[in-house]
Amino acid sequence: MSLPAAFIREAQRLIPAQRRFDDPLSTLAFGTDASFYRLIPKLVIRVESEDEVVALLQLAQAEKVPVTFRAAGTSLSGQAITDSVLLVLGDNWNGREVRQQGAQIRLQPGVIGAQANAWLAPFGRKIGPDPASINACKIGGIVANNSSGMCCGTAQNSYHTLAGIRVVLADGTRLDSEDPASVSAFQASHGELLEQLARMGRETRTNTELAAKIRHKYRLKNTTGLSLNALVDFDEPLDILSHLLVGSEGTLGFISAVTYDTVPDHPHKASALIVFPDVEICCNAVTVLKTQPVSAVELLDRRSMRSVQDKPGMPAFVRELSDNACALLIEARAASQALLHEQLAQIMASLAPFAVEKQVDFTEDPQENARLWAIRKDTFPAVGAVRQTGTTVIIEDVTFPVEQLAIGVRRLIELFDKHHYDEAILFGHALEGNLHFVFTQGFDDPEQVARYSAFMEDVTQLVAVEFGGSLKAEHGTGRNMAPFVELEWGRDAYQLMWQLKRLLDPNGILNPDVVLSTDPQIHLKNLKPLPAADEIVDKCIECGFCEPVCPSNGLTLTPRQRIVIWRDIQAKKRAGIDTTELERGYHYQGIDTCAATGLCSQRCPVGINTGELVKKLRSREAHHDKTATWLADHFKTALQGARFTLHAANGARMLLGAPRLAKISAALSKASSGRVPQWTPAMPQAEQAIRVTPVADDQRPRVVYLAACVSRVMGPAAADREQMSLLDKTRGLLEKAGYQVVFPDNQDSLCCGQPFASKGYNEQADAKRDELLAALSKASRGGLDPIYCDTSPCTLRLVQELKDTRLDLYDPVRFIRTHLLDKLTFTPQQQPIAVHVTCSTQHLGESQALIELARLCSVNVVIPEGIHCCGFAGDKGFTQPELNAHSLRTLKDAVQYCEEGISTSRTCEIGLTRHGGIDYHGLVYLVDRVTQPRRT
Template structure:
């Protein structure tokens, strides 16, 4: 059934066309979240202001059109999906305001949770909620789901740390609890609504049995149903309304900002892993730890430990644990070291009488600490990584009364055996009795769906009825648990929730079938297919953790969406359906606009690099192998051609002037469908070939200088404040530090192979890489001398698939950090600099090293928030400039106090300079400027 024409007309009048999506590719791409459901919206609307939300809701109410709000789409229970209108947040929902030296923070719903904590870090504060998805999920989703996490418990969740809220109701009205004028207007315009909320609160508190049940339920971690505790915790209707919005999952209104009372973020911490011989002993220890100064206690059953025991870095003893072993990962935090030591002593003493099978004592050593938490964090992806293709990973989320935790764990294990979920594991936040259990499930046959249905019925009966626990502790009810809300809460409470829903959303247009549904089978409908697409991406669980670092997200597709669409294309092909139109659209949205830099793999729980899929698809389309072979064999000629082109462009610039050339090249690029690169004032000038001198026979240590092909061809832009080419500046710095600089032979014909690999010619790429490695071996005297590569992407290309162990290869950051800093005296400059950490620097593990060097060289270093990849991607900045432009759309505002930017990739610096309005240079320019040889 299509959307009403009158509604669509109003929406098109309100929202620009570029923020409306109704084509098959886009709607399918937005038809997935992190859950195991799929609903394809008829229309996706990207909103950029509260005023737009207000008008959309008024129109939706007029035409009775259902709408669903989405922040990051990392929710696990199907609450961010719609088969009607999906409203997603655009860029302009990222405001934050720190108050009272960090004691409070006001946030718009588009702020990522981790970003909020970064803003609060200087005050040693953080927001209370700490969901596992905090690096991807947004404040709107955190509040709407009342998401918590490992350290949050119940006391520090959104409900209990809420200081203020601004919301839009289903009728389009706005209420801001922190704005007295807004409060007064709302009291006048919604007198009847507030009176009914007040009456509901009075009736609920008067019903002593129901009120006691509500208080008991929220003594536990609980996000099943609406937040009925608002009716017993508050008597003022505006307070009730504000707190009902927490955990409402978009079914009662839209949250346009929230103010948190923040919590301490203690800098000193230590962790221990203690393995007990059985579940019972482990859970008895939990009841003791409940009264100790611990910040987190994570339970891991033997199955979860087994799921990670073979992973790299895992201690060998994990494999030898007994069959019934059960572990606790314990963390303590404190404001000072002495207090932390006291806490650790107290905690250890409190559980010293329990028998222990194995333990890692409390440690503050980051290596030990991070290793222990890696065990915990890798359990969920470990199950995802070994599942059969076509199955999905389901993570359920229940709470048992902590005093019955051991029996609850064992009963769950029994259900796994009963329903043959042999791969299922249990872990969770033990202090709250909150357990996550992970299992794999196919939905491709009625038998599998029926198996899941009976299993969930058994789980619901066990948790909600027998133990009086919560079926959803922190993941939200969604459509996953909507049919079981009455089973858990009872008829009176369930009807009370429906009263609230009908009071605030009388037409039922806000996220229907989420939290509350009249369909007892809703949890078995709209199940998401995960068909085989390619072995590179088949393990994707569509969680969305990858999306914040993707430069094309918001321009075209994110990594998650690329995989969703490619899966659908492959499934349709197998079914004999025509995919011509879908593949045509996917070519631009999925392939052409992918930077393929692989940052998504760093965020992916199962390590998927969507760029690998894109490169494979490009290789399948690559039809110019003869040209690629010629270029590989005549690389010096190609390099000279690049120099000639840059010289010609610079000559035309001198003739026409920069503004006219830029305008002309823009038109030519458009007419040629971007086959002709677009010229900008940041375009480099040509560099003459390197003048090489034979190595001197002296006592200086030698370093082999591998100048990347871009460094050998591309010099500074005509307007750059620095006119010395990178090669000359690097050689000068190395010699200043006392090194003799040696170049490999026939360097003009050398290349790491990256240009060929990115275009889909892996054979030619590997040939050039092998040639270069051999040349470096010879130049470094078989690996005796260190090798300095002046561009981080080339360094990564050489080492990512393994390299001859004799080669001692360094990118600029590593070489400066390990070999130059001790040879130079540095006086930091007062002028602030902007710093861009390239994708390759992050992959090389040198991000923090680059930041440390920059801060040593400049007293103020600006690292623009949210810019993870510049989107230039080798030559994409020339051929697909909109990707570079989109990725750096916020850069200019972020670096306005700076006169210079620093990075480690010449091509990245072209795009950065163009979009920032300041010159970006290689790191060596900064280090050379502020250094002099160290006195011996």
């Protein structure tokens, strides 16, 4: 079925073409969320305003077109996919208002959960929900799924911390519960709807059996079905409506803003890992801990601990635990250290009667805490990483009454064995009786689907019928539990949910088959294939955690989408389907506009670097081996050519003027498909070649200065107020600190190989890297002297491949913090400084150190939020300037009060200067300006 012509025609009038997608590549890319379902939308629209949502819903209502809303697409139960129209949040949904010193915060649905907490951190507050996906998921999804997490429990979820909500209903009507005028208008226009909600509430509360059941169900963690507790918790129809929207998964309306009552974020915390001999003892301990001052108690069965026991940093004893062992990871938090210590003593005293096999005592050390929590957080990805290619990872999410947790765990393990899910692991939020179980599942043949179906029948009977528990505790009902809502709730409650659905969405256009479905087999349909594509990415579970840090997110494809499309291309090829058109689109969207910096790997639960796949694909197209070899062998000549080009560009600027040159070069760059670089006022002038005369009989300590090729070629821009080159500034700073600066021989011929590697010429890249390392070994006298590299991407490439462990290589951040702090006196400046942490600085683990150095240098340091990678990516800023522009589209506003920005990569600084509207320089410029030699 295609969309009605009238709908398409009107949507074209409402939404610009660049925000409408109906091509096969885009619809497939957006047809994927973190679940094991796939539906391909017929039309994807990126919406940028509430007005657009209103107009589109009114249109959808008139034409009976189903609509699904999507924020981050990290949902695990198929809530954010459709085969009709998908409305995706664009850039303009990131508004926030912090109120009452952080006691409340109003947020738009596009805000990432972790960002909301970053805004609240200065006030010692946070939002209540704490899902594991908080670094990627967005407020719209958190509220729509009533997400919780490790510390949230039931008391601090969105439902219980809701202070206000703004929604657009299925008919396009807006309601803001915090705006008296909006409420008054809604009461006038929708009085009958409100009266029906009030009536349903009264009837539900007077039905004592049903009301008791609802209260019991929500004593547990529960996101199965619609939020019926709204009918028993409130009598005001507006309150009922507001709370019905929480957990409705986009089936009752669009949430365009939410106000939270925030919760304390206590600064003092400690964690312990207690291993018990068996499940019964472990679960009995949970019952005791329920009354103790704990903030989180995570259960890990023996299988889950086995899945991570060989990971670096794991306690050695984890390998030696008995077969029936079961562990609790316990965290306590407090406003003061003294109070924390009181709590820890109380907790340990309560556990004294229980037999313990092994334990890691409570620790307040942040690194030890992180190591303990890694055991819990790595379990899910550990299963994903070892699964058979072609299978998917399924994570289910149930609740048992906590007093029956032990038998519930035992019975679940018996079901794993019965259905031969030998790799299945079990862990969860023990205080709430909330268990996650993770297993791998193929859907390639009917037999595998039948096995999954039989397993789900058994699980639902066990949890919902035998134990009266929840089939979905915190991941939302979605599609995979929609057929079992009546089984869990019973006929009366189920029919009540349908009445609410039909009242608020009479034509059934909002996210059909999610939460409520008339199809008892919906959970077995539209199952997502995960075909083999490339060993680099085959372990991808399509969770979307990578997306927030990707510079091309919102421009072309994200890492998740790159993998989705490449999988589809490979599967189609194996099936003999022509992929020419798909590959043509993928070349630009997937390959050309990938920065390939690998930040995605830092967020990926299974450590996938999608940039490595892109580099591999580029290497297949690298057909100019002879040219690459010539450039590698004649690198000095190549640098001279680059300097000549910059000289020529500067001459053209002087002759034509900057505005005219920028216009001409933009046209040339576009006409040449990026082969002619685009000139901008931030374009550097040519740097002079290094000329050094060593000082005879110099007794100062030596440092080998490796000036990257970009530093040796690119000087300051003509418009830059700072006209001293990075070379001279760095050498001056090092000498100020008392160092003798030496350079490797034949420096203009040296290169780390990064320019070759990024283009897919790996052989030439490796040869240049090895040549450079040999020169550095000689210059440093076999590693006696430290080696300072002035550009962090080059440092990273050398460090990643460093086989000669004698060499001591430093990027600017690490060298300054380890070698210069004790030799210089810092007098911080008053002027605000913007800091850009490059991708390579993040990979080197120096992000926080760079920020702390900046704070030594300036009393006002600005770190623009939401910019993880500048998108310049070596030369992409010249050849694909739209990637750089897109990545830095919010920079100018963020740094408007700064006079200068700092970074550690010359090429990044070109793009940052252009799009930030301020000059960006290397870190050494700032450090040199605010320091004097320390008097001994």
